[in-house]
Amino acid sequence: MASHTETDSARIKDRHAALADSLLPSGPLKHFVGGEWITGSGDNTFESINPTTGEALVRVYEGTKEDIDRAVNAAWEAYEQRWAGATPAERQQVLHMLADRLEARAEDFARLEVLDNGKPIIEAREDIELAVDHLRYFAGAARNIEGKTVPNGELHVQTRREPYGVVGQIVPWNFPLLLAIWKLAPALAAGNTVVLKPAEQTPASLLTYMREVEDMLPDGVVNVVTGSGPATGAPLVSHERVPKVAFTGSTEVGQGVMKAAANTISDITLELGGKSPLIVAPDAAPTDAAEIAVDAMFFNSGECCSAGTRLFVHESSADEFVDAFLDAIGQLRMGDPLNEATDIGPQVSRTEVEKTLHYIGLARDSDADILRGGGTAEEGILAEGCFVEPTVIADIDADNTVATQEIFGPVEVLLEWDDYDEMVARANNVDYGLAAGVVTDDLSFAHRIAADIKAGNIWVNTFNRLPAGQPFGGYKQSGIGREGAMETLWEYTQTKSITMDLGENQ
Ligand SMILES: NC(=O)C1=CN([C@@H]2O[C@H](COP(=O)(O)OP(=O)(O)OC[C@H]3O[C@@H](n4cnc5c(N)ncnc54)[C@H](OP(=O)(O)O)[C@@H]3O)[C@@H](O)[C@H]2O)C=CC1
Ligand SMILES: CCCCCC/C=C/C(=O)O
Numbered sequence: 412m413a414s415h416t417e418t419d420s421a422r423i424k425d426r427h428a429a430l431a432d433s434l435l436p437s438g439p440l441k442h443f444v445g446g447e448w449i450t451g452s453g454d455n456t457f458e459s460i461n462p463t464t465g466e467a468l469v470r471v472y473e474g475t476k477e478d479i480d481r482a483v484n485a486a487w488e489a490y491e492q493r494w495a496g497a498t499p500a501e502r503q504q505v506l507h508m509l510a511d512r513l514e515a516r517a518e519d520f521a522r523l524e525v526l527d528n529g530k531p532i533i534e535a536r537e538d539i540e541l542a543v544d545h546l547r548y549f550a551g552a553a554r555n556i557e558g559k560t561v562p563n564g565e566l567h568v569q570t571r572r573e574p575y576g577v578v579g580q581i582v583p584w585n586f587p588l589l590l591a592i593w594k595l596a597p598a599l600a601a602g603n604t605v606v607l608k609p610a611e612q613t614p615a616s617l618l619t620y621m622r623e624v625e626d627m628l629p630d631g632v633v634n635v636v637t638g639s640g641p642a643t644g645a646p647l648v649s650h651e652r653v654p655k656v657a658f659t660g661s662t663e664v665g666q667g668v669m670k671a672a673a674n675t676i677s678d679i680t681l682e683l684g685g686k687s688p689l690i691v692a693p694d695a696a697p698t699d700a701a702e703i704a705v706d707a708m709f710f711n712s713g714e715c716c717s718a719g720t721r722l723f724v725h726e727s728s729a730d731e732f733v734d735a736f737l738d739a740i741g742q743l744r745m746g747d748p749l750n751e752a753t754d755i756g757p758q759v760s761r762t763e764v765e766k767t768l769h770y771i772g773l774a775r776d777s778d779a780d781i782l783r784g785g786g787t788a789e790e791g792i793l794a795e796g797c798f799v800e801p802t803v804i805a806d807i808d809a810d811n812t813v814a815t816q817e818i819f820g821p822v823e824v825l826l827e828w829d830d831y832d833e834m835v836a837r838a839n840n841v842d843y844g845l846a847a848g849v850v851t852d853d854l855s856f857a858h859r860i861a862a863d864i865k866a867g868n869i870w871v872n873t874f875n876r877l878p879a880g881q882p883f884g885g886y887k888q889s890g891i892g893r894e895g896a897m898e899t900l901w902e903y904t905q906t907k908s909i910t911m912d913l914g915e916n917q
Pocket of ligand 2: 875
């Protein structure tokens with residue numbers, strides 16, 4: 412069982428409510444379209460819930476197809492009249508200003524993420540720091556969009572990289588502002604304008620950020636429409652005037668996005684689910700490996716697409732490792748995510764709690780061993796909020812649903828290995844291929860794993876590290892495309908070839 416930070420619910424609720432009052436307006440937050448704050452065509456609103464306290468945090472409007480049409484039109488107008496004509500230096504300057512403004516209010520934004528998503532404050536600060544870094548990275552990248560020349564006898568080919576125009580972007584709730592910036596920064600750097608829909612569970616930080624930076628952006632360059640996936644997201648990803656769509660979320664919804672984009676042959680970037688293996692080599696020191704494994708799995712309370720959810724431990728050190736791993740989990744402190752000492756906050760919603768408990772139930776039904784955790788916590792705020800104990804499941808077949816499907820909660824599946832080839836085959840035997848990790852001092856072993864595991868990101872002696880400039884994305888059903896790096900700029904542009912006949916004497 413993890414230890415607890417403060418759990419007194421009345422005091423925690425008061426603290427959260429006071430902070431919400433200081434950071435958010437009292438009325439519903441509106442859509443940001445064409446540089447204006449609008450209620451949209453419908454009058455449906457819904458609440459975003461603070462998952463720590465279970466209380467309403469903020470109310471937002473549910474966007475309709477009409478609102479999406481209006482946002483897409485505003486984005487095209489901004490593209491044609493302003494942003495397409497902006498020089499790389501002008502785009503760079505805007506991105507730097509966006510970064511500076513976020514950095515200046517970093518603590519407020521970190522706290523908003525805690526209120527809306529439930530992530531521990533120490534991790535929310537990392538989100539904001541990384542978001543600032545991505546804005547600065549893509550500010551620089553905006554100056555590096557170049558074509559090439561391909562001489563070929565009398566033919567001279569020259570290429571240009573041109574933006575798509577309007578990009579539709581959909582982001583999930585686990586890193587609300589960070590993932591919005593991951594998508595906005597490269598799209599804007601490349602010269603596109605954007606219509607973005609945040610997740611219905613976590614709209615607060617992005618809308619507050621838009622309020623903060625609206626004076627820096629030409630009207631319509633960034634448009635944010637809130638709402639649910641079916642009502643608001645679906646008309647955006649299937650829109651006939653949106654030639655490029657970028658989506659982060661579940662593989663299941665990603666498949667729908669891909670089908671919708673097929674209607675208009677829109678280009679897509681998909682960053683989807685994962686079930687990433689972390690491989691502990693025979694030479695790994697058990698306590699060091701345990702520390703990496705805890706971070707790989709329980710970072711962001713387990714709500715991370717790349718989490719190291721399948722832990723392959725070498726038989727020779729399994730007993731020692733498992734003791735160190737369970738001890739390290741015992742040191743994790745679950746509780747009020749605003750508390751500096753908290754390592755594990757609530758899951759984002761009751762739905763996610765139920766989903767996680769469902770998988771733990773399946774493990775029990777399969778006679779697996781629950782070595783730690785396995786339920787919700789019962790004390791004070793932990794019983795009222797969406798808290799699930801850090802859970803470790805052992806003695807389960809590698810092909811059991813619990814060991815192959817994305818759970819997206821704090822649930823680790825422990826698997827032992829002896830034969831290298833068999834371990835690699837098991838590690839690769841899932842539909843996902845987002846990430847993997849290896850703990851070893853043996854460089855040859857690390858390289859072998861890096862070559863043999865079919866995943867887009869391999870971490871050696873670390874996990875979940877994503878500095879700007881590192882291309883991030885998945886193999887197999889974990890996605891299409893790469894985010895966070897120069898590759899991403901190419902995904903927000905298309906190549907035009909200009910072929911000139913220079914005559915016979917060239
Ligand atoms: N790879 C990842 O990083 C993530 C994976 N997941 C996985 O997905 C599971 C369910 O979480 P959930 O939030 O429902 O994830 P979804 O994949 O449903 O949501 C991700 C985003 O897509 C939107 N969306 C949903 N349906 C559509 C649609 N038809 N067209 C366009 N956009 C749509 C959502 O809107 P809205 O939520 O407002 O309805 C949200 O903004 C989790 O338990 C987890 O396993 C979830 C989040 C991130
Ligand atoms: C500090 C690490 C941030 C991870 C961001 C990438 C995760 C994406 C996802 O879970 O969808």
